[in-house]
Amino acid sequence: MFFLYGYGGTGKTHMWRTLTYALRSQKQIVLTVASSGIASLLLPGGRTAHSKFKILVPSFENSVCNIHQGSELADLLKKNKANHMG
Ligand SMILES: Nc1ncnc2c1ncn2[C@@H]1O[C@H](COP(=O)(O)OP(=O)(O)OP(=O)(O)O)[C@@H](O)[C@H]1O
Numbered sequence: 001m002f003f004l005y006g007y008g009g010t011g012k013t014h015m016w017r018t019l020t021y022a023l024r025s026q027k028q029i030v031l032t033v034a035s036s037g038i039a040s041l042l043l044p045g046g047r048t049a050h051s052k053f054k055i056l057v058p059s060f061e062n063s064v065c066n067i068h069q070g071s072e073l074a075d076l077l078k079k080n081k082a083n084h085m086g
Pocket residue numbers: 006007008009010011012013014015
């Protein structure tokens with residue numbers, strides 16, 4: 001999982017879009033998530049992290065994601081090579 005930090009307008013979205021298209025063109029699985037719905041709209045196939053990873057709201061120190069072993073989402077997470085968190 002990669003996190004990319006930078007000031008506004010420095011090219012974070014541009015870099016993630018480029019990486020996502022490059023990896024997907026090689027048939028790699030890339031999950032693009034952001035902390036807000038507005039930010040997720042900038043990413044190809046973007047979703048909020050809370051939606052994609054079934055993160056409970058509100059979340060506490062001991063909260064766990066609601067992903068069940070053997071589910072389709074669990075298999076996808078095992079197979080994917082890169083997550084983008086914007
Ligand atoms: N390497 C690059 N080559 C050409 N244009 C670029 C490059 N990086 C960024 N840009 C352009 O610069 C502008 C700002 O980039 P981008 O939206 O990716 O920044 P950002 O860091 O995601 O900004 P914000 O945090 O405000 O969302 C965009 O128009 C983008 O196309």
